[in-house]
Amino acid sequence: MATWNDFVTTAKDRKLIRKSLDAVVMIDDIEADLLTTIMSATTTDLEIPSTFKSLGWHSDEGLSWAREVENSELSAHGSVEAVRTDVRRVTHTLSMTCLETNLQTLGLQVGVELSGADGSAKEVVITEPSLPDAREFRLLALSVDDTDFGEIYFGKYFASAKVTGTTPGAWSDGDNAQSYGLTITAFKDETAGFSVCHFMGGPGFSGLREAMGWEPAAG
Numbered sequence: 001m002a003t004w005n006d007f008v009t010t011a012k013d014r015k016l017i018r019k020s021l022d023a024v025v026m027i028d029d030i031e032a033d034l035l036t037t038i039m040s041a042t043t044t045d046l047e048i049p050s051t052f053k054s055l056g057w058h059s060d061e062g063l064s065w066a067r068e069v070e071n072s073e074l075s076a077h078g079s080v081e082a083v084r085t086d087v088r089r090v091t092h093t094l095s096m097t098c099l100e101t102n103l104q105t106l107g108l109q110v111g112v113e114l115s116g117a118d119g120s121a122k123e124v125v126i127t128e129p130s131l132p133d134a135r136e137f138r139l140l141a142l143s144v145d146d147t148d149f150g151e152i153y154f155g156k157y158f159a160s161a162k163v164t165g166t167t168p169g170a171w172s173d174g175d176n177a178q179s180y181g182l183t184i185t186a187f188k189d190e191t192a193g194f195s196v197c198h199f200m201g202g203p204g205f206s207g208l209r210e211a212m213g214w215e216p217a218a219g
Helices: 004-011 103-110 203-208
Strands: 022-029 064-074 084-098 137-147 150-168 180-187 196-201
Touching: 084 150, 103 150, 103 180, 137 203, 150 203
Parallel strands: none
Antiparallel strands: 022 137, 064 084, 084 180, 137 150, 150 180, 150 196
């Protein structure tokens, strides 16, 4: 027999409650090699390909993830609930408000792929198309939290991504920066065979691996 306190002590673990203390979103060309790890092969340090370009600072609302599941349901005479349910599709999206004005944020906002060689030393002219290019790219979002064992890293990777919504910010001299609101949707990459991949690593993960439910690592 166990008291409630004895039971709860083993059923709950505060060390496993995570926050995102900081985060960054990066994009890469759709032709780039698929990402298979965010960690160094020899250490517990991050190792991200240099081809990824950061979107920079984003608002303190953070990164908002959505996972919408669409079901098909069959009803039957005499049943008060569906007698069969099938998942038709799952849609993953990321919504964020970028605060930096750079090649990546401007290009995603207006729907054109910009080059660092565009324009002159004193000016660049960006002509916005009537319909934005259906540009696909790879996206990696990283966040970090702290643990008693060191940093723990979380990654979410869209193998193929597109901008499916934008929210241009206001121009003002108030407390809000000129911003670029983006909604980015994940799509299945035919080569990869998936749309979204999750990563978790770092010294914090190594220290908490077994507490989270994984078996002891070999070696």
